[in-house]
Amino acid sequence: MAKRIEASNVSSYYGSFKAIDSISMTVEPKTITALIGPSGCGKSTFLRSINRMHEVLPNARIEGRLTIDEQNIYDADVDVTAVRRLIGMVFQRPNPFPTMSIYENVVAGLKLNGVKKKSLLDDAAEQSLKSANLWNEVKDRLNRPGAGLSGGQQQRLCIARTIAVEPQVVLMDEPCSALDPISTLAIEDLMFKLKDRFTIIIVTHNMQQAARVSDKTGFFSIDKTGDPGRLIEYDDTQKIFSNPTQKKTEDYITGRFG
Amino acid sequence: MSVLESEQSDVVMRPDNIRTRTLPLVANLATAVVAFIVSAVVVLTTGIGNWVLVVVLGAVLYLVGLNIVASRVEGRRAARDKMWRAAIYSACLLAILPLASVVWTLVSKGVDRLDGNFFGTSMNNIGARDAGGGAYHAIIGTLEQVGIASLIAVPLGVLGAIYLVEYGKGKFANTVRFFVDVMTGIPSIVAGLFVLSFWVLIVSPWFNNGQPRFSGFAASLALSVLMLPTIVRSTEEMLRLVPGPLREGAYALGVPQWKTIVKIVLPTALPGIVTGVMLAIARAAGETAPVLLVAGGAAAINFDPFAGNQSSLALFVYQQAGDASKYAPARAWTAALTLVAIVLVLTIAAKLLARRNSLTR
Amino acid sequence: MGDNPSRSTDANAGGAGVTGRHASPVGIGVSPSSYEEPPFGGGGALPKKSRFSMESGFRGLSVASGAMVLVIIVAIAAFLISKAVPAISADKVNFLSFKEWFPNETEPRFGIAALAFGTVLSSVIALIVAVPISLGIALFLSHYAPKRLATPLGFVMDLLAAVPSVVFGLWGRDVFQAPVADFSVWLNHYFGWIPIFGGEGPFGQSIMLGGLVLAIMVLPIVTSLSREVFQQTPGMNEEAALALGATKWEMVRTAVLPYGKPGVIAAVMLGLGRALGETIALALTLGLVYNISFNLIQVGGNSIAANIATTFAEANDTGRGALIASGLVLFAITLVVNMAARAIIYRRREFRDSAA
Numbered sequence: 001m002a003k004r005i006e007a008s009n010v011s012s013y014y015g016s017f018k019a020i021d022s023i024s025m026t027v028e029p030k031t032i033t034a035l036i037g038p039s040g041c042g043k044s045t046f047l048r049s050i051n052r053m054h055e056v057l058p059n060a061r062i063e064g065r066l067t068i069d070e071q072n073i074y075d076a077d078v079d080v081t082a083v084r085r086l087i088g089m090v091f092q093r094p095n096p097f098p099t100m101s102i103y104e105n106v107v108a109g110l111k112l113n114g115v116k117k118k119s120l121l122d123d124a125a126e127q128s129l130k131s132a133n134l135w136n137e138v139k140d141r142l143n144r145p146g147a148g149l150s151g152g153q154q155q156r157l158c159i160a161r162t163i164a165v166e167p168q169v170v171l172m173d174e175p176c177s178a179l180d181p182i183s184t185l186a187i188e189d190l191m192f193k194l195k196d197r198f199t200i201i202i203v204t205h206n207m208q209q210a211a212r213v214s215d216k217t218g219f220f221s222i223d224k225t226g227d228p229g230r231l232i233e234y235d236d237t238q239k240i241f242s243n244p245t246q247k248k249t250e251d252y253i254t255g256r257f258g
Numbered sequence: 259m260s261v262l263e264s265e266q267s268d269v270v271m272r273p274d275n276i277r278t279r280t281l282p283l284v285a286n287l288a289t290a291v292v293a294f295i296v297s298a299v300v301v302l303t304t305g306i307g308n309w310v311l312v313v314v315l316g317a318v319l320y321l322v323g324l325n326i327v328a329s330r331v332e333g334r335r336a337a338r339d340k341m342w343r344a345a346i347y348s349a350c351l352l353a354i355l356p357l358a359s360v361v362w363t364l365v366s367k368g369v370d371r372l373d374g375n376f377f378g379t380s381m382n383n384i385g386a387r388d389a390g391g392g393a394y395h396a397i398i399g400t401l402e403q404v405g406i407a408s409l410i411a412v413p414l415g416v417l418g419a420i421y422l423v424e425y426g427k428g429k430f431a432n433t434v435r436f437f438v439d440v441m442t443g444i445p446s447i448v449a450g451l452f453v454l455s456f457w458v459l460i461v462s463p464w465f466n467n468g469q470p471r472f473s474g475f476a477a478s479l480a481l482s483v484l485m486l487p488t489i490v491r492s493t494e495e496m497l498r499l500v501p502g503p504l505r506e507g508a509y510a511l512g513v514p515q516w517k518t519i520v521k522i523v524l525p526t527a528l529p530g531i532v533t534g535v536m537l538a539i540a541r542a543a544g545e546t547a548p549v550l551l552v553a554g555g556a557a558a559i560n561f562d563p564f565a566g567n568q569s570s571l572a573l574f575v576y577q578q579a580g581d582a583s584k585y586a587p588a589r590a591w592t593a594a595l596t597l598v599a600i601v602l603v604l605t606i607a608a609k610l611l612a613r614r615n616s617l618t619r
Numbered sequence: 620m621g622d623n624p625s626r627s628t629d630a631n632a633g634g635a636g637v638t639g640r641h642a643s644p645v646g647i648g649v650s651p652s653s654y655e656e657p658p659f660g661g662g663g664a665l666p667k668k669s670r671f672s673m674e675s676g677f678r679g680l681s682v683a684s685g686a687m688v689l690v691i692i693v694a695i696a697a698f699l700i701s702k703a704v705p706a707i708s709a710d711k712v713n714f715l716s717f718k719e720w721f722p723n724e725t726e727p728r729f730g731i732a733a734l735a736f737g738t739v740l741s742s743v744i745a746l747i748v749a750v751p752i753s754l755g756i757a758l759f760l761s762h763y764a765p766k767r768l769a770t771p772l773g774f775v776m777d778l779l780a781a782v783p784s785v786v787f788g789l790w791g792r793d794v795f796q797a798p799v800a801d802f803s804v805w806l807n808h809y810f811g812w813i814p815i816f817g818g819e820g821p822f823g824q825s826i827m828l829g830g831l832v833l834a835i836m837v838l839p840i841v842t843s844l845s846r847e848v849f850q851q852t853p854g855m856n857e858e859a860a861l862a863l864g865a866t867k868w869e870m871v872r873t874a875v876l877p878y879g880k881p882g883v884i885a886a887v888m889l890g891l892g893r894a895l896g897e898t899i900a901l902a903l904t905l906g907l908v909y910n911i912s913f914n915l916i917q918v919g920g921n922s923i924a925a926n927i928a929t930t931f932a933e934a935n936d937t938g939r940g941a942l943i944a945s946g947l948v949l950f951a952i953t954l955v956v957n958m959a960a961r962a963i964i965y966r967r968r969e970f971r972d973s974a975a
Contacts, residue, residue, distance in 0.1 A: 053862055058766065071276055079278035081335070085864030086276060095855035099877035108873060109863035114335070158859070165863060307805060310798075339866035346763055349755025350772070353842075356835050357779055360790050367793075417684035425678055426685060434685045436961060437692055443889060443957035444695070444950070445896020447924045451946040452695040454939070455702040483691060490688070516677035537781075544783025547898040547928055575785045576899055576928075579792065587793065594786045605781040609774065 003069045003086075003168040003199055004029050005050060010064035011228070012045050012054055019045040021228035022064065025218055032191060032200045034210035034237065037220030038252070042229025043203045046220070047171050050201065051087035052080050068168070085113065088167035092174045094154030096146035096161070103142040105157055109165035124164055132160035133190050152183020159190065163198070170194065172202040176209065188213050207253065211241050219249045281331045281340075289327050293319035317348065368595025370588045377596075381557040381574075386583040393593045395559040396574035400600075402563045403474050403553070403570055404543050407481035412535055414482075415489030416524075422490070423497040424519055435494075441487040446480075450548030453480040458552050472554035474563030477570065480548035485538040492534025496527040499617040529615040536608035540601045546572040571597045699947040706940025714944065719909040720926065722941035723934060729941045731923070731948050733909045737826070738922040738949070741901060742894035744830030744915070745837050750887055752834075753841035760842075761849035762871060773846065780839035788903035791832035792824075796904070799828045803916035818917040824906040826920035832904050833897055837890040844889065848882030849875055881967040888960035892953050898924035923949045 005027040012019045020042035027033050035043040048054040049062055052073060065072050073083045096105045106125045107115075115121060125142070129135040134156040138149070146157055155175055162170060172191075176184040191200060191213050204210050210217055218234040233240065233249045244250045297316035301307050321344055329337035376392040384391035422435055453476050462471045500523050508518040524531075549555070554567035555577055569577075571593055578590035707714050709727050717730020756776070760769045803822035810816040852875045860870040902925040906918035927942045934942055 051862065053858065056858065056861055068276070073276065075277075077278060077280065078276050079336075081864040081866055082276040082278065083864075084862055089858075089862035091855055091858065091862075093855060095853070095859045097856055097859065097874060097877070098853075099880070108860070112335075112860075112863060112865050112869050112873065161859075161863070306809060310802075311805075335866055335869070339868040342868040342871075343763065346755045346759050349752045350759050353752055353756055353838060356795070357775070359794060360782070360787070363790055363794050364786070414684045414687055417681045418688060421681035421685035425681055431685070434688055436958075436965065438688050439961045439964075440954065440957045441688055441692060443892040443896075443953055443960075445892075445898070445924060445953055447896065447898045447927055448695065448699075448946050448950045448953070451927070451943050452698055455698040455943055456694065459702065459939075460698070483695075486688065486691070514672075514674050516674050519677070540781055544781075544785070546783070546785045547924070550928055551931060572783055572785045572899075575789060576903070579785075579789050579903055590789060591793075594789055597783055598786055601781050601783060602778060605778060609777065 005169060005199065005201070006065075006067045006070075007046075007050075008065045008067075010046065010049055010062065010066055012042070012049050012062045013060065014057065015059040017226075018228040020049075020220075021230050023231045025231060025234050027199060027201060027216070029199050030195060030197075031215040032195055032202065032213050034214035034217045035201065035203045035220060036205070036207060036210050036217060036252075037229070037232075038222070039205075040225065040229070041220040041222045043218075043220045044173055045229070047173055047201060047203050048089075050169070050171055051084050051089055053084070053089060055080075085109070085165050086167055087169040087171060088162035088165065090155070090159055090162055090170065090172045090175045093178045094151055094158050096149075096154050096157050098145070098147045100146060101143045102138050102146045102149070102157060105146040106160050106164050108161060113165060128160040128164040129157075131163055131194065132156045133186060133193070134160055150183070152179050152186055155179060155183065155187060156190065159187075159194075163194065167198065169199040169201065172200065174203050174205060177205060184209070207241075211237060217241070219244075219246075219252065221248055221252065278333070278336070279331050281328050285327060285331070286324065289323045290316075290320050293317075293323050321345065321348075364591065364595050364598060367588070367591035369592075371592035372595070376589070376592055380559045382559070384557070386581075388583075389585045391585070391589060393571060393574050393589070393596065395556065396569040396571045396593065397596070398559060398561060399474055399477075399549075399553070399556075399568040399570040400543055400572070400597075402561075403477045403481060403549065403568065404539055406475060406478035406563060407485055407542055408535070408539055410478065411482035411485035411489055411538070415486050415535075415538075416493050416531060418486075418490045419493035419497055420519055420524075422494050424515065424523070438487045438490045438494075442491065444484070444487075445547075446484055446545045447547040447551070449480045449483040450551035452483065453477075453548065453552045471565065472552060472567045473565055474553050474560070474568035476552035477549045477568065478563065480552055481542040481545060484545060484548070485542050488538040488541065489534055492537065493527070493531050496530030496534065496617065497523060499530070500526045527617065529611055530617055533608045533612040533615065536604050536611070540604035540608070543604070544572055544597060544601050546570075546576050549573045550576065571600070695950065696947075699943055699950060702940050703944035703947045706937050707944050709937050710941070718911055720930065720941070722938040727937045727941065731945055733911050734921055734923045734926050734945060735948060735952075736911045737905070737920050738895055738924070738952075740913070741826055741829045741833055741905070741920060741922055742891055744826065745833035745894045746887060746891055748831060748834035749837045749841060749890065753838050753886075753890075754845055754883065756838075756842045757845035757849055758871060758875070760846045762867075762875065773843070776839045776842050776846075780843065784836060784897060784900045785903075787832055787836050788900035791828060791900060791904040795832065796823050796828055799823065799825070799831065803827065806916055815913050815915045818914050821918050822916050824904060824918050824920075825914075825916050826905070827915040829901045829905045829920055829922075830915075832900050833894045836897065836900060837894050840893055841886050841890040844886035845879065845883050848879040848886065851882075852878045881963050885960045885963040885967070888956055888963070892956045892960065895956065896924055896949065896953050897922075898928050901925040902928040 007026075008024045009022040010020065010024070011022050023046055035047065037043050045054060050066060054060050054062060062074060066074055068086065072078070097108060100108065103125055106128050107121045110121060110124055115124075126135060129138065134153060137153060146154065149157060155178075176187050179187065188209065191202070194200060202214065214237045216235065217237040217240040219232045219240065220229050221232045222229050233244055233246045235245075240249060241253060244253060294312070294316035297319055298312045301312045301315060321341055324344060325337050325341045328340050332340075375390055377397070378394055379390060379392040380395035381391045382395075418434070418438070422431055426434065457476045457479055458472060459470050462473070462476070463469055465471070504522060504526065505518055508522050509515070513521075549570045550573055553570065553573070555569045555573050556567035557569075560566050560568050575590050575593045575597060578586045578593065706722065706727070710729060711726050712728045712730055714730055716732050717728065718733040720729045720734070721727065722729040760773050760776075764772065800823040803825060804820070806816045807818065807820070807822065856874040856878065857870055860874045865873055901922050905920040905922065905925055907921050907925065907929055908919045909921060910919060912919060923945045927946060930938070931942060
């Protein structure tokens with residue numbers, strides 16, 4: 001299921017502003033990779049470049065190669081919708097569709113992809129909610145609006161919605177930044193569980209979280225405001241947090257900077 | 259096996275396939291050409307219609323054809339996306355056609371009588387065979403009626419908005435707010451009938467020896483009923499945009515609330531309020547029905563808004579449109595052009611003012 | 620401490636009141652109740668709230684202005700009823716079911732049936748034509764057009780909304796009537812077997828012409844309101860749909876349309892309110908006959924508002940009363956439609972605010 005992601009010399013622009021500068025990294029299948037760094041260093045931009053959500057914003061464009069199992073997702077003949085279904089995304093703030101019930105939210109992606117049979121949808125909804133550790137909490141109120149859940153439950157609902165379409169890779173853009181510590185813990189548990197099936201890349205501001213959940217960590221930084229973000233160091237998480245090679249990484253990890 | 263794979267093989271993006279085929283532009287254009295040729299052949303050989311039908315049928319055939327061709331090449335979902343995009347673009351084109359026609363007619367027919375005589379004379383003593391005549395009296399009427407209506411509606415509207423924003427709380431304020439919104443939907447003819455039954459038929463006889471009397475002022479009353487809700491709403495929105503700390507800063511200095519409102523809140527919101535007032539005036543200037551009912555319309559110049567019939571530009575257009583004289587249509591179109599020019603200048607000025615407004619930016 | 624606004628404000632409430640109060644010796648006007656409050660500074664009592672001041676005057680003025688709206692709405696109903704009742708009681712036939720309009724005769728006979736029917740029919744046609752196109756334009760402006768095109772086009776739509784109805788009426792009669800008449804002849808020739816397109820003519824100033832002109836007038840209102848609603852769709856819901864692999868249209872269908880549905884319904888109803896009350900454009904484009912017929916293309920059609928505008932000039936006392944009675948019916952219809960639309964908008968706003 002899970003896929004290897006390879007970025008080589010990826011640069012992203014918003015109009016004439018260069019947000020990230022030639023990022024190269026390889027993400028192995030069935031691992032959790034954390035991207036850390038100060039605000040505005042381009043880690044979210046890089047994450048959004050991986051499933052081509054970057055180009056949703058006006059005037060955004062990208063240079064370089066980004067491959068998923070050797071296929072460049074930026075080739076001219078690539079179907080954007082296929083890429084996004086293959087590489088799912090969980091956002092910073094929980095964003096269930098406000099007009100839909102819990103059940104409808106989970107199966108929204110499947111319905112878009114043409115699955116109509118009720119029994120299949122029911123099964124998929126149950127499986128996804130179970131995978132997202134949400135089933136026991138919502139199984140009695142699947143037809144209630146998704147917006148009625150707590151923040152942490154909503155975020156797990158969004159994760160269920162994302163994995164329902166069976167992606168290869170799951171991108172998470174600061175998924176816990178709007179949540180309380182207990183909900184955060186629940187999401188982290190969930191990530192460990194999902195690691196068996198998906199390649200996970202998570203952007204986080206929380207260094208403890210990065211140290212707790214990830215196998216590999218990439219540190220992004222900028223020289224000053226207006227400069228493009230760069231990947232300073234990318235290595236095993238343990239190495240980054242115990243013995244980084246770069247001075248900048250060490251400064252950031254130890255809290256002397258950013 | 260995953261749910262997606264078991265259900266619909268043609269839409270599943272297998273891990274090894276993220277490629278798609280896109281319909282080349284040439285194919286798209288070819289579909290269009292074929293659609294219109296087919297349509298032309300069908301329509302013209304059977305003789306069931308003219309070029310309009312060719313275009314309409316061609317457009318429908320193109321949309322259907324595009325959907326079929328694209329779903330063969332790109333798949334069902336991409337084809338549907340393309341078709342809806344085409345439909346949305348055509349909706350825009352379709353709406354622009356009548357607009358362009360209105361503008362074109364206004365200008366081309368309106369310039370005929372765009373001369374000094376039109377703006378300098380009234381319709382007094384202009385018979386059906388006379389080519390001259392103008393809208394001077396109507397312009398006077400419009401200016402006076404709208405001016406008086408503004409004098410009534412603007413203070414009331416601004417004060418009402420102040421109530422809603424600064425003082426109003428609880429059920430009563432919500433009721434007022436609700437009915438302000440409802441009042442924006444009152445038809446202008448109903449406002450005219452209201453003033454007719456209230457002012458013209460009941461009040462005005464007191465001042466006129468028991469005889470009901472049409473007047474420009476009655477029209478002003480009706481127009482102010484129509485302007486009031488618009489002004490309340492736009493002013494309310496502007497007042498709400500005034501930052502709370504600005505008020506609190508004044509309260510903290512011990513400035514009383516009314517003074518805070520008059521000296522600080524209103525001046526801050528002023529550009530926005532003026533914008534709203536100008537839009538309301540523009541709308542009122544174009545109203546025909548209330549003026550017809552309570553000012554009656556007149557051919558001669560009447561400067562006195564409180565006594566006797568008056569006309570207005572909009573009413574002038576309507577009455578000339580109903581006039582049998584062969585010179586009437588030209589007068590109607592020129593008056594319409596003048597009216598649209600006034601309304602648009604007001605509207606555009608209001609919008610530009612809004613754009614420069616620091617609160618809404 | 621000491622942040623009671625009414626007290627601090629009144630301490631400085633302008634003019635004579637202040638001098639008057641300050642002139643009185645400290646402590647004199649202090650009622651026992653003020654001892655219950657925590658004592659301030661030097662133990663002197665604070666100036667008391669006066670009953671008449673600029674504050675209460677200004678407040679009263681603004682409350683009165685706000686209440687004026689309610690007064691006007693009630694007054695409209697009251698005065699229309701007061702003039703309508705005598706006319707209706709003079710009516711020799713049933714006001715609600717009679718189709719024709721002869722209020723100026725010695726034996727007045729008039730009824731609202733045909734007029735109300737024409738009003739509703741022309742408005743419904745206008746909506747059927749205008750709503751799909753409006754939604755298309757609104758989506759174009761909010762989600763499809765590049766910003767450089769959307770801004771000026773939205774501006775043009777707003778200008779279109781400002782054009783007076785008499786201009787559309789004039790255009791409809793002088794310019795649009797000929798093509799609609801040709802179209803009617805064509806429809807009659809090929810689709811005459813459908814009752815709504817039947818008849819022997821003449822064609823032209825028909826319900827269809829009036830309905831289409833109304834459609835053009837309703838278009839900008841529905842468009843600008845729905846565009847606003849569509850633009851309010853939370854960006855994160857749109858992104859969620861896209862991230863699931865939705866195409867643009869699927870994103871619109873999953874995130875934008877369901878979110879905007881109540882707002883669009885309200886916009887359509889406001890458009891309906893405008894169409895029902897439109898006077899001059901219909902007075903110029905309809906055939907103005909008193910008849911209930913579903914035929915769309917023959918010369919004919921009438922509406923409450925158009926009838927008021929066209930027959931007012933020759934109306935006598937009863938005639939005026941009759942027209943006012945018909946206006947009362949129109950007022951009631953539009954009031955119901957507008958209140959329903961506003962109620963939807965208000966419920967939606969509460970829903971949105973509580974969700975935020």
